[in-house]
Amino acid sequence: MEIIPSLRIGWLNGRLLLGLLGLTEGIFFLLSPKQVVARFFDRSGWSQRQAYFTVISKLFALVCVVLIVLTPLKLGSPVLVIGSLLVALGLMGLVKAIFDFRNTPFDQPVTRGIYKISLHPQIFMSSVVLLGIGITIGSWPALFMFLGARLFGHFGIIAEEEVCLKKYRDAYRVYM
Numbered sequence: 408m409e410i411i412p413s414l415r416i417g418w419l420n421g422r423l424l425l426g427l428l429g430l431t432e433g434i435f436f437l438l439s440p441k442q443v444v445a446r447f448f449d450r451s452g453w454s455q456r457q458a459y460f461t462v463i464s465k466l467f468a469l470v471c472v473v474l475i476v477l478t479p480l481k482l483g484s485p486v487l488v489i490g491s492l493l494v495a496l497g498l499m500g501l502v503k504a505i506f507d508f509r510n511t512p513f514d515q516p517v518t519r520g521i522y523k524i525s526l527h528p529q530i531f532m533s534s535v536v537l538l539g540i541g542i543t544i545g546s547w548p549a550l551f552m553f554l555g556a557r558l559f560g561h562f563g564i565i566a567e568e569e570v571c572l573k574k575y576r577d578a579y580r581v582y583m
Contacts, residue, residue, distance in 0.1 A: 464559035471552035493539025
């Protein structure tokens with residue numbers, strides 16, 4: 408792990424693994440009905456404060472992505488194996504979460520499958536992937552930016568829960 412990673416454009420950078428995450432989510436959006444995608448991105452009912460902190464989260468995430476794209480993988484290092492295992496685990500869980508989300512009727516909260524274990528498995532599994540990528544590139548700054556994004560992103564999680572409580576009432580309260 409490096410405090411100041413060497414940044415350069417190259418083929419064997421963290422962008423390869425980041426591309427797997429983007430491909431997974433991109434396929435979901437392309438193959439899902441518009442209603443499912445709209446439900447995924449629905450931000451109605453969020454307070455101005457929650458939206459503001461989400462923007463801050465996105466800025467941290469953007470810096471993290473830039474660091475990932477420009478930092479080479481630590482080939483031949485144990486961190487490559489550990490990080491790659493986390494990426495694989497996170498992608499498998501993300502695919503499961505996406506299918507559970509996609510197959511839930513619109514008038515019901517998503518509570519089946521992996522959602523029985525976690526209220527926010529898509530966020531959690533994406534975080535596992537990004538943590539794994541940060542480890543495979545051995546970059547403390549990327550991990551710090553990732554943690555900042557997750558910290559400020561927590562306000563978005565709270566907003567989603569508040570909206571679900573209003574929309575699904577007791578069914579979501581029991582689920583929580």
